[in-house]
Amino acid sequence: MSGHSKWSTIKRKKGANDAKRGKLFAKLIKAIEVAAKNGGTDPSANAPLYQAIQKAKSNSVPNDNIERALKRIDGDSDAGEIFELTYEGYGPHGVAILINCLTDNKNRTSSDVRAALTRNNGSMGNPGSVAYLFELKAIFQFEQYDDQLIEIAINSDCLEIQELSNGITFEFEPNNFKNTYEMFKKSGYNPDNAEVANIPSTSINLDASQFSQITKLIESLEDLDDVQDVYANFDIEEKELESLLSE
Secondary structure, X not given: OOOHHHHHHHHHHHOOOHHHHHHHHHHHHHHHHHHHHHHOOOHHHOHHHHHHHHHHHHOOOOHHHHHHHHHHHHOOOOOOOOEEEEEEEEOHHHOEEEEEEEEOOHHHHHXXXXXXXXXXXXXXXXXXXXXHHEEEEEEEEEOOOOHHHHHHHXXXXXXEEEEEOOEEEEEXXXXXXXXXXXXXXXXXXXXXXXXXXXXXXXXXXXXXXXXXXXXXXXXXXXXXXXEEEEEEOEEEOXXXXXXXXXX
């Protein structure tokens, strides 16, 4: 099982300062606007928009911000073109990196991503060099869980379950995101994090020291305005994870 859910758990537990939180909100709203522009402002008829909205809500973006973003797109058919780009690369210890971006300037974004990788002992890869190591999955994370929640997930064609001392993560087919999300809510369970994410098929195990090097790279990439998501094929032992969460 990849370290993606563990990384998102660490970020939620440690929180973020106001500046980083504001930047995250802006990125999530940008994703909503792009999805709405490409497929319409009705989330029930636009799966990428539905996913973007639920991810924003999982990260505590206020509903008013989401509604204003949809109204802006609904009344602005002349909004500037935004490109969806994915870069591939490598981090320290041979960790594969996927970087999803939304940008109005391809040259700027490419330069910024390359510089962040180079500064942190990483390198840019060729198209297709690491993408084959990842698969899109719908993931749902809960900080509190019980046997009934697990039974519901299993009976709903859950692909994989990862239990940790601080929560549980379920993986489903990405096309089932909307139905699965609504199924959990109807059953009285609200995910602490819900998103469609690139999950690696194989992972590289890291110790705490190696993990700190990878997180420095990931945080450097996530600080870029044009970067939406960063995925990496690492894993870390739970005892190491608990140590990091207790710091």
